[in-house]
Amino acid sequence: MSQRNKAVYVGLDIGSSRTKVAVIDAAGHLIGRAVKKSGTDFSSTAKVCLDAALQMADAATDDVAGALSTGYGRGNARFITEENKTEIGCLAKAGYHYFPEPITIIDIGGQDNKIVKIDGSGQRTSFKMNRKCAAGTGAFLEEMASRLDVPLEEMNGIARRSEHMIKLGSYCTVFSATEVLDNIRQGKNVADIVKGVFHSVIKRVLEMDLLTEKVVMSGGVVANNPFIVDMTAELIQRPVFVSEYPQFVGAVGAALYAREAAGH
Amino acid sequence: MADEVQVPRKKIQATDLMNEIMAAYFYDLNEAAISASRKVAWCTSVGPAELLRAMGFAVYFPENHGALLGASRMATDMIPAANAIGYSPDICSYLTSDIGAFLRKTTPLSKAYPGIQSVPKADVLVFNTNQCRDVQDWFAWYGREWGVPSIGITSPRNIGEVTEIHIDDVARQTEALIPKLEAVAGSRLDMEKLRETVRLSRECTELWNKVLATATAKPAPITFFDGTIQMGPAVVLRGTQQAVDYYRVLLAELEQRVRGGIAAVEHETARIYWEGMPVWGRLRQNSELFARLGACVLASTYCSSWVFPSLDPQDPIRSMAKAYLELFIVRTDQYKEKYLQDMIEHFAVDGIVYHDAKTCPNNSNCRYGLPQRLEAKTGIPSLVLSGDLNDMRCVSDEQTKINVEAFVEQLVEGR
Numbered sequence: 001m002s003q004r005n006k007a008v009y010v011g012l013d014i015g016s017s018r019t020k021v022a023v024i025d026a027a028g029h030l031i032g033r034a035v036k037k038s039g040t041d042f043s044s045t046a047k048v049c050l051d052a053a054l055q056m057a058d059a060a061t062d063d064v065a066g067a068l069s070t071g072y073g074r075g076n077a078r079f080i081t082e083e084n085k086t087e088i089g090c091l092a093k094a095g096y097h098y099f100p101e102p103i104t105i106i107d108i109g110g111q112d113n114k115i116v117k118i119d120g121s122g123q124r125t126s127f128k129m130n131r132k133c134a135a136g137t138g139a140f141l142e143e144m145a146s147r148l149d150v151p152l153e154e155m156n157g158i159a160r161r162s163e164h165m166i167k168l169g170s171y172c173t174v175f176s177a178t179e180v181l182d183n184i185r186q187g188k189n190v191a192d193i194v195k196g197v198f199h200s201v202i203k204r205v206l207e208m209d210l211l212t213e214k215v216v217m218s219g220g221v222v223a224n225n226p227f228i229v230d231m232t233a234e235l236i237q238r239p240v241f242v243s244e245y246p247q248f249v250g251a252v253g254a255a256l257y258a259r260e261a262a263g264h
Numbered sequence: 265m266a267d268e269v270q271v272p273r274k275k276i277q278a279t280d281l282m283n284e285i286m287a288a289y290f291y292d293l294n295e296a297a298i299s300a301s302r303k304v305a306w307c308t309s310v311g312p313a314e315l316l317r318a319m320g321f322a323v324y325f326p327e328n329h330g331a332l333l334g335a336s337r338m339a340t341d342m343i344p345a346a347n348a349i350g351y352s353p354d355i356c357s358y359l360t361s362d363i364g365a366f367l368r369k370t371t372p373l374s375k376a377y378p379g380i381q382s383v384p385k386a387d388v389l390v391f392n393t394n395q396c397r398d399v400q401d402w403f404a405w406y407g408r409e410w411g412v413p414s415i416g417i418t419s420p421r422n423i424g425e426v427t428e429i430h431i432d433d434v435a436r437q438t439e440a441l442i443p444k445l446e447a448v449a450g451s452r453l454d455m456e457k458l459r460e461t462v463r464l465s466r467e468c469t470e471l472w473n474k475v476l477a478t479a480t481a482k483p484a485p486i487t488f489f490d491g492t493i494q495m496g497p498a499v500v501l502r503g504t505q506q507a508v509d510y511y512r513v514l515l516a517e518l519e520q521r522v523r524g525g526i527a528a529v530e531h532e533t534a535r536i537y538w539e540g541m542p543v544w545g546r547l548r549q550n551s552e553l554f555a556r557l558g559a560c561v562l563a564s565t566y567c568s569s570w571v572f573p574s575l576d577p578q579d580p581i582r583s584m585a586k587a588y589l590e591l592f593i594v595r596t597d598q599y600k601e602k603y604l605q606d607m608i609e610h611f612a613v614d615g616i617v618y619h620d621a622k623t624c625p626n627n628s629n630c631r632y633g634l635p636q637r638l639e640a641k642t643g644i645p646s647l648v649l650s651g652d653l654n655d656m657r658c659v660s661d662e663q664t665k666i667n668v669e670a671f672v673e674q675l676v677e678g679r
Contacts, residue, residue, distance in 0.1 A: 072662065088670035089677070112663075124674045126639075129667060131650045 007065035008032070008057055009262065010050065010080065011254025013087065014042050014073030017110025017138060018220055021049035022251035023057040026264055028097060032057025033248050035220075042076035050080065066258035070250055072111070083261065088116055088127045090253030095216055096122035097256055098243045104212045106205055107249070108221035108228070110138040115209045128209045135171045136204025138221045143173055144197045147180045148190055155194055156225040162195035171204055198225065202232050216241045223247035274528060276490060278514040285506050286496050290377050296322035297384030303449055304384045306406070308399045309499060310569070310588050311392040311416065312438055314465050314580070317503045318458040319449045324384050325500050326402065329373070330358030330654060331492075333365055334544025336372040339654035351405075356398035357623040357654035363405055388448045390441065391416035394594045396626040415444055419588065424596045426589045434585035459577040462584065465503040466575035471511035472498045473571040476563065478518040480611055483527030484562035485518045488538045489551035490528065491567035498570040533558035534675045537607060539565050540619030541627050541653040546661070553665060557672040563611040565592050565604070566627075593627055597634050601641075604634075608644050614675045616646040617668075622658040645678070647671040 008031070013020040015038060023032030034052035036045050046069075054060065061080075069077035074084040085093075087107075095105045096118050107114045113130040130136055145152040166183055168176050176197075183193050201221070215236065217229050223246045233240040243249055296302040305321035307313045309328070316323045333339040339357060342364030347353050349367070351360050365371055366383065373380045389403035389412065400416065407414030417437040420430050442453050472495065478485050486494070494514060501507035521528075536554065538561050543550060554561050574590055576583035588594075592603060604616070616638070618630035625631065635646040647667055652658035 072666075086666060086670040086673055088666070089673045123678055126645060127670055127674070129663065 006059055006063045007262075008054070008059045008063050009255045009259040010053070010064050010067040011090070011251040011256070011258060012046050012050065012067065012069040012071075012074075012077045012080070013090065013248070013251035013254060014038060014046055014069060014071040014076055015087075015110055015220075015250075016072040018247070019045045019049050019071075019073070020248050020251040021046065021053040022248045022255045023053045023059060024252060024255040024259065025057075026259070028256060028259065030245060030248065030252055032059065033245060033251070035247060038073060042073035043079060046073070046077050047079060066262040068254045068258040068261070070254040081258075083258065085254060085257050087250045088114055088129075089124070090250045090257065091218065092116050092118050092122070092124040092253065093256045094243075094249045094253035095218070097252065098249075099214065099216055099241060101214060102212055103214045103216050104209075105249075106215060106217045106232070107219040108136070108138065108201065108205065108217070109219045110221075113137055113205050113208065115205070115211075117209075117212060126209075130204070130208065133171075133173070135173055135176075136201045140173050140176070140201060141197065141221060141225075143177060144180055144194075147177050148184070148193060150190065150194070153224065155197070156227045158191050159195045159198050159225075159227045162189070162191040164189070164192050165199060166192045166196040168196050168200045171200075176200060198228050198231055202228060202235055206232075206235065211236060213238070214241065216243070218243065218246040218249035220247045274526075276486070276494065276514070276517060278510070278517050279493070281513060282494065282496060282510055285501065285510055287377055288506075289500055290373060290380060293322050293324055293384045294377075294380045303387040305445075305448075306386040306389040306403065308391045308395065308403075308416075310394055310591055311390050312441065312584060312588075314461045314503045314575075314584055315438065315441070315453070315458065316390060316445070318461040319445055319453055320451065321388075321445075321449065322384070323500075324386070326362055326383070327358055327399075328496070328500055329371070329383060330362050331542075331544050332372045332376070333358075333361045334654040335547055336375070337545050337656070338365065338370070338372055339545065340656045342368060342370075343655055353623070353655065355623060356396065356402070357652055359398050359402040360623075361654045362402070366406075366409075385410060386412055388412055388445065389414040389416075390445070392419055392588055393417065394419035394421065394588050394591055396624075413444065413448065415441055417441070417588075419594065421594055422596055423589065423594060424599055426586060430589050431582055431585045434589055435582045438581050438585055455580070458580045461503040462575050462580040463577040464505060464508055466572065466577070468498055468502045468504075468507040468511060469570055469572045469575070471508060471515055473568070473573075475511055475515050475518060476567055476571075478515070478522055479562040481522040482535075482612070483525070483529070483532040484535065484560050485521035485526055485528055486562070487528045487551065487555075488561040488564040488567060489542075489547055491564065492542045492547065495567050495570055502570065527560070528562070529555045529558065529560040531558045532560045534560070534615065534672055535611065535613045536561045537563050537604075537611060537613040537616045538619065539604065539616055539629055541566060541621045541624050543619065543651045543659060544653055545656040546651075546659060546664070549661070550664070553668055554672075557669065559668075559672045559675075561617065563607060563613065565607070565629075569593065597629070597632055600629055601634055601638055604638055605642060608642055613644065615671060616644060617671070618646060618648045620648050620650050622650070622652045623655055624653055645671070645674060
């Protein structure tokens with residue numbers, strides 16, 4: 001440990017699309033974070049993110065009192081830790097940390113969606129993942145952005161300009177793409193199509209399970225597209241809660257597990 | 265949860281004997297088909313096997329061949345051949361892989377049993393639609409291919425209580441098969457032989473049930489994955505003395521394990537029930553996945569499907585009809601829910617895994633809200649795994665891994 005004697009805990013969420021690293025202090029506050037495309041070398045990306053997150057936390061590697069990995073590439077963090085948990089477990093851990101009451105977490109990631117339910121004591125009671133299909137995931141949004149020839153990061157702003165949503169009927173990504181093309185051919189407003197694309201994502205997620213009263217959303221898609229949170233709230237007719245850094249919820253959960261293992 | 269940890273597999277010693285019995289069975293079938301010394305009857309897994317055996321047929325079970333295609337990982341390569349002649353990728357992948365393998369002139373039997381060139385050509389195909397309609401269409405294809413009769417029982421399905429009306433129906437259909445089978449066999453049915461076959465079949469399935477019941481012990485001495493292998497004689501040799509003798513040996517070994525506290529899965533931390541078809545192409549992988557997590561999948565509806573307590577040698581045909589109707593797969597969701605609730609208690613399980621097999625809707629019991637109802641009633645958590653019995657194109661290994669790991673994590677943390 002460095003002279004600063006600052007114990008920090010690291011969570012590495014190595015997702016199929018993005019790698020997120022969270023650094024928390026002993027009180028569980030998020031003090032450092034970094035995100036990067038996972039690319040093809042998961043370990044190298046995780047190292048780069050770890051360095052950046054530690055730097056942001058004003059901490060050094062020696063200050064790391066515990067680390068744990070999660071996500072698709074959780075086996076690729078052995079340069080710092082052998083310990084890992086599932087992303088579902090980590091989402092539940094952090095979800096309860098931020099919202100200590102019965103909640104349903106809706107996490108929309110690059111390749112999969114998850115609905116995780118937690119009771120009032122923080123115990124996970126159930127979870128659901130999307131079936132082996134891209135519908136309702138970040139991959140679906142990427143495909144639709146490509147078909148519409150709009151940058152992915154602009155989808156959120158474009159959707160907000162829509163006045164008349166165009167609903168997509170299919171839950172198959174390929175069939176939806178055909179529907180999008182048909183709407184383009186008919187000269188429909190792109191903003192209305194984009195809104196329909198977001199609507200399709202939410203519909204796919206909402207059909208996975210029932211929701212409890214309090215709903216929390218997380219994941220990269222949510223972080224980059226707050227429009228999807230507003231639309232979900234409208235569809236379920238109640239507020240939807242989001243932590244400050246929704247993309248880092250899994251990584252924070254991993255860091256919390258590391259902190260717990262260290263005796264905190 | 266280190267990914268790379270290898271889990272030692274505990275071999276059941278009786279397996280060597282089982283392999284000998286199974287080899288003898290397949291060579292005998294092959295001999296019957298090649299030499300035409302005996303007539304060959306194909307039979308669905310819970311078709312009237314006792315009747316066929318009593319009439320002297322060499323009895324072959326193509327669903328067992330389907331499982332072999334899956335377990336040998338040949339199935340996925342065979343299925344497209346059947347798809348190409350109009351058999352949809354959405355229908356039973358036993359059917360499509362089996363017909364595909366036939367079209368490609370290959371069989372896993374050749375590798376397992378040198379000298380066997382093909383599946384035995386049938387003289388008659390006998391189905392029972394108690395499990396699904398696909399078996400009838402499957403046999404119809406071979407019937408056309410070989411120009412042999414495809415006959416059988418069209419069973420009532422989705423029934424709650426098994427009534428005398430249902431039993432009358434199936435018993436009459438079974439009786440109606442007899443003259444047709446006698447015409448193929450060239451001999452008359454000997455009722456005494458049928459009684460004896462039914463007696464042996466009942467004894468076999470009772471012993472098999474006792475084998476499965478050893479998993480009520482903590483720790484369990486046998487897993488579901490072991491069971492899918494060990495059930496071979498109960499499937500293909502029920503009604504014979506060999507099957508009875510084998511299960512006595514297996515039962516003795518497992519009872520010895522129970523007495524010695526020998527666990528099938530070291531450090532058994534979670535006890536899990538498997539509902540639905542096995543994923544044949546991932547049998548070993550799934551076995552190791554659960555074992556690595558200290559989770560013992562110790563019981564299943566699938567393996568218990570070859571238990572027929574109603575078989576009665578004094579009333580062979582009606583009792584066969586009753587036994588074939590009492591199967592889990594033939595029953596309503598209401599019955600299934602109660603059955604699963606009893607199994608949860610009997611085996612003291614912590615969680616249930618439902619396999620939603622893409623091509624087997626009739627044996628995927630998670631599509632009409634049953635897991636949700638059962639969980640609400642018992643508080644036992646459940647997980648639905650999407651996959652398939654034989655078509656590995658429908659299986660996502662990573663999704664399976666994440667789901668299983670998260671589920672076991674949930675069960676352990678919930679204590």
